[in-house]
Amino acid sequence: MPGLLNSVSFSLMQASKYGAVYVMLAFLLLLSLVNIPVLQSGEIRQGFFLIGLYFWTTYRPNLLPYFVVFLFGMVMDLISGGLIGLHAFCFMVLAIIVRGQRRFLLGQSWQMVWAGFFLAVALTQTFQALAYAIPSSHLPDLKHLTVNIVLAGLLYPLFHPIFMAYNRYLSES
Amino acid sequence: MVSYNRRMSRRRALRAASIAIRLSRYSPVVLTSLAGLLLLISMFNPDVWKNPRTAASDAFSPVVSIVGAPFRFIGDTVGELTGLSQIRTENARLKAENDQLKEWYQTAMLLRAENQSLKDLLNVLPEPEQSYITTRVISDSASSYVRTLLLQAGTADGVQEGQAVMGGKGMIGRVIEVGNKASRVLLLTDINSHIPVVIEGINQRAILTGNNDDTLTLVHLPPDVLVSKGLRITTSGTGGQFPAGLPIGEITSVSGGHIRVRLFSDPSSAGYVQIVEKPINPDVRKSLDSLISGPSQNIRSK
Numbered sequence: 001m002p003g004l005l006n007s008v009s010f011s012l013m014q015a016s017k018y019g020a021v022y023v024m025l026a027f028l029l030l031l032s033l034v035n036i037p038v039l040q041s042g043e044i045r046q047g048f049f050l051i052g053l054y055f056w057t058t059y060r061p062n063l064l065p066y067f068v069v070f071l072f073g074m075v076m077d078l079i080s081g082g083l084i085g086l087h088a089f090c091f092m093v094l095a096i097i098v099r100g101q102r103r104f105l106l107g108q109s110w111q112m113v114w115a116g117f118f119l120a121v122a123l124t125q126t127f128q129a130l131a132y133a134i135p136s137s138h139l140p141d142l143k144h145l146t147v148n149i150v151l152a153g154l155l156y157p158l159f160h161p162i163f164m165a166y167n168r169y170l171s172e173s
Numbered sequence: 174m175v176s177y178n179r180r181m182s183r184r185r186a187l188r189a190a191s192i193a194i195r196l197s198r199y200s201p202v203v204l205t206s207l208a209g210l211l212l213l214i215s216m217f218n219p220d221v222w223k224n225p226r227t228a229a230s231d232a233f234s235p236v237v238s239i240v241g242a243p244f245r246f247i248g249d250t251v252g253e254l255t256g257l258s259q260i261r262t263e264n265a266r267l268k269a270e271n272d273q274l275k276e277w278y279q280t281a282m283l284l285r286a287e288n289q290s291l292k293d294l295l296n297v298l299p300e301p302e303q304s305y306i307t308t309r310v311i312s313d314s315a316s317s318y319v320r321t322l323l324l325q326a327g328t329a330d331g332v333q334e335g336q337a338v339m340g341g342k343g344m345i346g347r348v349i350e351v352g353n354k355a356s357r358v359l360l361l362t363d364i365n366s367h368i369p370v371v372i373e374g375i376n377q378r379a380i381l382t383g384n385n386d387d388t389l390t391l392v393h394l395p396p397d398v399l400v401s402k403g404l405r406i407t408t409s410g411t412g413g414q415f416p417a418g419l420p421i422g423e424i425t426s427v428s429g430g431h432i433r434v435r436l437f438s439d440p441s442s443a444g445y446v447q448i449v450e451k452p453i454n455p456d457v458r459k460s461l462d463s464l465i466s467g468p469s470q471n472i473r474s475k
């Protein structure tokens with residue numbers, strides 16, 4: 001009986017450790033939607049969730065199956081009030097590309113991983129700008145788009161050490 | 174028989190595993206295609222997803238509100254701290270403004286009395302009194318291409334679709350989706366926003382459209398109308414959707430037939446907003462009053 005209890009508590013501990021990654025991602029998703037006085041532009045705040053998605057897809061792809069990525073995208077689409085399927089599509093494309101390149105990324109310095117994140121942000125934001133440009137027949141403001149991409153990319157170093165420390169903790173336990 | 178059953182169950186397990194492997198192999202393609210399909214439908218018919226979106230906003234609004242609470246607190250605290258140093262200069266400015274307003278108050282009272290007596294002479298039906306629902310902004314659209322706000326009030330609080338939403342100094346948008354506990358506001362700055370307005374001073378009607386940036390454009394103006402910088406824009410009340418006379422903004426530039434308008438109230442910094450309850454037709458209210466008071470009184474009054 002004590003053996004059974006031990007194994008149950010061990011399983012619960014493991015589940016909570018891995019579950020914390022989902023809690024982090026859900027928090028980052030909600031953070032992208034909250035009106036933060038310093039970060040007025042929504043595109044910059046979207047960087048929060050992209051950081052989580054990019055990091056965990058690179059370092060722990062098994063924790064983020066494609067349907068979970070799709071679900072996060074759909075939730076973001078539904079709450080943000082924008083085009084339904086837009087975030088889901090962008091996140092799916094991003095997850096596919098990052099998974100394809102993860103072997104290369106894992107062998108690189110964190111600065112190179114950061115550079116990869118800039119590309120990921122540029123890809124998603126450009127696609128979003130184009131998706132809104134088609135129905136409205138208005139070309140996106142390139143200067144605005146570039147500033148948003150750069151600022152969202154600059155958020156990455158704030159989260160990378162935290163996620164990396166948690167990733168090490170998961171590996172050790 | 175037992176060995177046959179075992180073989181069958183093993184075969185079933187193998188088949189299930191092979192389906193799972195195939196699904197996992199094709200799931201990225203299937204899910205990406207599904208997202209792309211949803212996106213295409215949404216681009217050409219956005220209203221299809223109105224109900225699921227409202228339900229999701231309703232369900233997630235308490236969580237979004239909780240996540241945003243620390244940021245609101247920090248924003249308020251920083252605002253208060255930085256405000257302390259400005260209090261002295263603000264106080265002097267307000268005193269001067271108060272003296273001016275006292276003079277305006279006297280003028281306004283005179284005009285009000287004159288207006289009332291003229292209305293009495295013309296037998297004008299009184300304008301219905303306006304009521305407001307004050308609520309908090311809990312999130313926005315997280316995009317420069319969609320300008321919406323999520324409010325922490327819904328049908329349970331009396332919010333209805335189409336109601337005008339006011340910031341601190343003027344109108345900022347209208348309610349487009351209403352859930353039980355949350356509602357979504359389409360800001361005037363959104364490219365899909367088109368509302369009937371009137372230019373004060375020249376009393377010219379026009380349509381105010383958003384551009385997905387900080388300024389708006391006045392369209393559908395006759396070519397011979399002379400418009401100048403600084404003129405105020407208010408709601409015209411045409412169509413009965415909004416009450417007439419709600420302040421919106423002022424004309425900031427007129428060049429090459431393009432008339433740009435800046436809002437009085439910046440929607441991006443709105444922490445709290447006021448939802449204007451729809452105006453009630455005075456005639457309808459009158460008939461309702463007569464119904465409530467009963468037919469006998471109605472006859473007596475005649």
